[in-house]
Amino acid sequence: MKATHPDAQWFGDARFGVFIHWGPYALREIEASWPLMPHSKQHISADEYERLAEEFTPDKYDPKQWAKAIKESGAKYAVLTAKHHDGFCLFDTKTTDYNSVQRGPKRDLVGPYVEAIREVGLKVGLYFTTIDWYDPDFATIPISPHIQSPKQNVYDPNRWWEFHKRFVEQLRELLTNYGQIDLVWFDVPGFGADRWRSHEVKQMMRNLQPHIIINDRLPDAGDYATPEQFVPTVPPQGWWETCMTMNNQWAYHSDPAGYKSEVALLETLLEVAVKEGNLLLNVGPRPDGSWPEEAIVRLKRIGEWLAHSGESIYGTRSVPEHHPTSYYGPTTRKDNTLYLHVRDIPRFPIEVRDISGIVTNVRLLRNGKALPYEVQEVHGYWGGLNGTHTVNRIKIQLDAAECDEWNTVVAIDFENSPEWPRNLHK
Incomplete structure (x- = not known):
């Protein structure tokens, strides 16, 4: 203990x-x-x-x-x-x-x-x-x-x-x-x-x-x-x-x-x-x-x-085990913020899928610069629950010129702590 x-x-x-x-x-x-x-x-x-x-x-x-x-x-x-x-x-x-x-x-x-x-x-x-x-x-x-x-x-x-x-x-x-x-x-x-x-x-x-x-x-x-x-x-x-x-x-x-x-x-x-x-x-x-x-x-x-x-890094927590593929890369979180660790230069906009919560800001952690992003609503069905539920797909633009030589951290700030629904079927 x-x-x-x-x-x-x-x-x-x-x-x-x-x-x-x-x-x-x-x-x-x-x-x-x-x-x-x-x-x-x-x-x-x-x-x-x-x-x-x-x-x-x-x-x-x-x-x-x-x-x-x-x-x-x-x-x-x-x-x-x-x-x-x-x-x-x-x-x-x-x-x-x-x-x-x-x-x-x-x-x-x-x-x-x-x-x-x-x-x-x-x-x-x-x-x-x-x-x-x-x-x-x-x-x-x-x-x-x-x-x-x-x-x-x-x-x-x-x-x-x-x-x-x-x-x-x-x-x-x-x-x-x-x-x-x-x-x-x-x-x-x-x-x-x-x-x-x-x-x-x-x-x-x-x-x-x-x-x-x-x-x-x-x-x-x-x-x-x-x-x-x-x-x-x-x-x-x-x-x-x-x-x-x-x-x-x-x-x-x-x-x-x-x-x-x-x-x-x-x-x-x-x-x-x-x-x-x-x-x-x-x-x-x-x-x-x-x-x-x-x-x-x-x-x-x-x-x-x-x-x-x-x-x-300090004081962060893991993304819930039941939904680790929300973003295809290392992810940490703290309070109302999700941190995406981008270790390569992205060829396409970065995506975070199937996450609930109101986004208030997306920033480059290294210097606080705001990054362009859009939030798309996606309607899904959860087995065992009645009806549909709405989650977000967040697309973030990160240019090569903004990238760190090893690991570029993108911080997504939410109004409240984000949530990851279980067993989403589209």
């Missing part, structure tokens, strides 16, 4: 956020944590991996620049990996010395991020995984082989609960030491709700921060679903969010050829919005804390488009 607190409702309208995977692994341009697993193509030993924490000295870490880039991208929230599966904490914690204050950076990296993101008016999210491959007590309960700890595995349920105490304490530190945190992004549970004591954990979190939003990877306790690296054909019920990389891995990699095109990322954002989801798009910062130019360019391009057409 999604969060009901009034201060949590922003999530259902946000549509776009930025994910940040950052840690010592960036030094080797390997994926976050997974190279610890023997089956990984990037596999390195635990000793070699853990030594990276001493080499990790991000002297170009400037969270205010991060926040500026995220704000300009049009994103409404950001999520930083406070702790990944490797167990390395980017924050000050009393539970382990494997953290950024006692190792290479010699400082808390989460605090400045939280302050910078909050300062520009964005919602603050923290990624905090459940599993921990550094903590030897995590290895004391059998788990799926592909996420089994690289430490020596000795069955001892009592030691597992010692780990769980540290897990809860680290969460408590994150939710008490940094002011308001809007979202916690859990990952890879491996066990069910009983093993994680999910409901107790969630209650503790809500006691500390009543507005907090939690994803579904804390078993049986999440507020929203998290498909990863794809957009579902049929979207989940309720709140949901697709998390996706810009290139071929979550962590930093220097190869520019691996990046998805700007248009492909904009297409994904549109598809997610049409299905009432959010897109959490990832950036993997360099080990020094700076961002790859390829990521900056793509976020800037998305932000430029959202600056003039974001009205058709």
